[in-house]
Amino acid sequence: MTPDVRSSAVPVLEVRDVTVRFAGLTALDAVGFTVRPGTVHAVIGPNGAGKSTCFNVLSGVYRATSGSVRFGEHELTGLPPHKIAGLGIARIFQNLALPPRATVEDSLLLGRHRLTRTGFLAAGLRLPSAAREEARHRERVREIAAFVGLEKQLAQPAGALPYGQQKLAELARALCMEPQLLLLDEPVAGMTADERRRTAAVIAGVRDSLGISIVLVEHDMGVVMRLADSVTVLDFGRRIADGAPGDVQNDPAVVRAYLGEEAAE
Known part of the structure; x- marks a missing residue:
């Protein structure tokens, strides 16, 4: 499959101090992270942590109350979804469409x-x-x-x-769409074990063979730990950890908020 996207210099995605409020409720509170070109960056956290809100900001479905989302030289904050797609950002939703x-x-x-x-x-x-x-x-x-x-x-x-x-x-x-950035919202949810392994292998191939950057929201921690180059953890709309998968998995705040006993096994 050609051409290799890496030849076109995939931009960095920079999320800086993004806050989203709905009628007084703070869904995201000054969240920030950086997605390096050609890597898989997972955004994880318990239900209600703000993962879907974050994705909706990145894809233009929601507009941040404050903060900045930049993809290379382009400011995404405030752009409608079709303009963001036109910059080479593709999103896959949880539900089939x-x-x-x-x-x-x-x-x-x-x-x-x-x-x-x-x-x-x-x-x-x-x-x-x-x-x-x-x-x-x-x-x-x-x-x-x-x-x-x-x-x-x-x-x-x-x-x-x-x-x-x-x-x-x-x-x-x-x-x-020939994207430079893929937003994958729970890509293996509802799959059998074989289907999860196959899909995870394809996602790894997208990164390794095509050099496309990927932001991944996924509850299957096995898939996250195998695929992700870096992980951002959200809890109640705030970032509580950010780093390599192994470091995040052993972070006491993450263990308390999300991983629980699974990380201690």
Whole structure:
């Protein structure tokens, strides 16, 4: 699968003192962390810690009350989701959002929308330039499907795939955007053990082979500890730890707030 995203110099994501308040409730309180290019950065914490709010700020769904989110030279705070996506940031949500009757190939092709240059009229008239561009996009879709292991399912309806493969198809669709940063919201939730291992291997491949930066929210601590290069821990909207997985796992504040007895075993 080419090209290697690392050749285009993936920017640093810098989250600085981000605070989000809803009607007097502080969901995030001066949270900050840095995602180094080409790494997996996990954001973890117990339910209600502020992980989803953080993701919604990064993807433009929520606007921070104060603070800054920068992706390289671009300030993301206040930008709408489509503008953030246009900067090369793709997000996968917890819930499936594939068109169930469309084929896997056509579902993945939706991810190429922001890269399409053909105008509506040229596409409608099936002009040669439009046909050539569509052929290029479909070839790229096939490459990405092969990368995640779905090349044999391209002609199947997306809704007919097993749950784990549907989640992989959503990851593939995000990759079809050619992002520099992926926001993965619980990518292995609800999967069998085999599906979790397969998906974790694909995510590792995205980082190692493509050099794409990844921000990961995930409750499966085994997956987090295997994949993450660095971890930020939130509790009640505040950052209580930030660092390498092993250091965070042994942090007393994290053990009390989140990991509990699991870390002491």
